Amino acid sequence: MAIPRRSLTELDQNAAGAHFLIVEARYYDSIGAMLLAGAKAALERARASHELVSVPGALEIPIAIEIATDQAKRAGAPFAGAVALGCVIRGETYHFEIVAAESARALMQLAVAHKLPLGNGILTVDTEAQAEERADPDRGDKGGDAARAAVALHCLARRAGALS
Structure with missing residues (x-):
């Protein structure tokens, strides 16, 4: 696996006071736990808070984000961004391609x-071993990467004046 570049600037990491939504699919529970640990650590480093919603699988994540963000906006407390966490491992059928895409x-x-x-x-991923490598916060840290991406986009929108 290639070594990712994770050197965001301070402007891209400071989300103090921002509240993010994390939606996790726990179909593969141990992998989900690692993804979540990485995401939570990244949000803490950015000084952001979060709310957690769990769903059964990856296909449920987008609608869960839509429902939760809509409800938060209607309540007058919109989320600063969202982090989607889950895992799809290739099997013997075409289902992998459908869920992934x-x-x-x-x-x-x-x-x-x-x-x-x-x-x-x-x-x-193709195998559970690949998923574990990528999910582990001490190795691939893809949960942390997803949270850092959401924070960076939030900071960009904030600097551009696109946030209400």
């Missing part, structure tokens, strides 16, 4: 349509 498509559509700072931490 449709969850990514729906997340991108949601983020663009609502200008929602969103980090996609849904792993799409």
Whole structure:
């Protein structure tokens, strides 16, 4: 696995006072726990808080984000951004391709349509070993990467005056 570049500037890491939504799919519980640990640590380093929603699988993540962000906005406390966490491991059927593609498509559509700072931490891998490598906060830290992406986009929107 290539070594990722994770050197965001201070401007991209300071989300003090921002409140993020994390939606996690716990289909693979131990992998989900590692993704969540990485995401929570990254948000803490950015001085942001979070709310957690759990769903059964990756396909449920986009609609859960839509429901939760809509409810928060109607309540007058919109989320600063969202982090999607889950894992899809290739099996013997075409189901992997459907879940991987449709969850990514729906997340991108949601983020663009609502200008929602969103980090996609849904792993799409061939094996459980690959998932563990990528999810582990001490190795791949893809949960942390997803949270850092959401924070960076939130900071960009804040600097651009795009946040209400």
